[in-house]
Amino acid sequence: MKKHSCGFNESIYRIALRIPRGKVATYGQLAAMSGNPRAARAVGAAMQNAPEYMEIPCHRVVSSTGKLAPQYAFGGEDKQRALLASEGVVFKENGTIDLKKSLWRP
């Protein structure tokens, strides 16, 4: 046994991996599931630190407003949008995610 990263991050990764394909979860939602409904920002930080070998679908994690991550996060919102759409996520005309239909429901 050894100390991996901090427990908080671990919880976030664990939940993020539970997000089914075709659905998306908000940072605040992951935060609430990990036990800190106010740690939405910490979730974002955790995602940024998320090791690639974990294969975390961070592209399925979006803001509560249905807005996607900034350009520097995935190489372009357009890219993330196409990827999510490819998985079955429903988007609105304005390019934001339709959380009404694609929000992950545990």
Next chain:
DNA sequence: AATTTGACAGCGA
């Protein structure tokens, strides 16, 4: 050990 940053969320004008 302390300070600053950050891929947010919620409320108000």
Next chain:
DNA sequence: GTCGCTGCCAAAT
């Protein structure tokens, strides 16, 4: 309906 500011948490430097 759009735009901006504040508040919260944890990690990294």
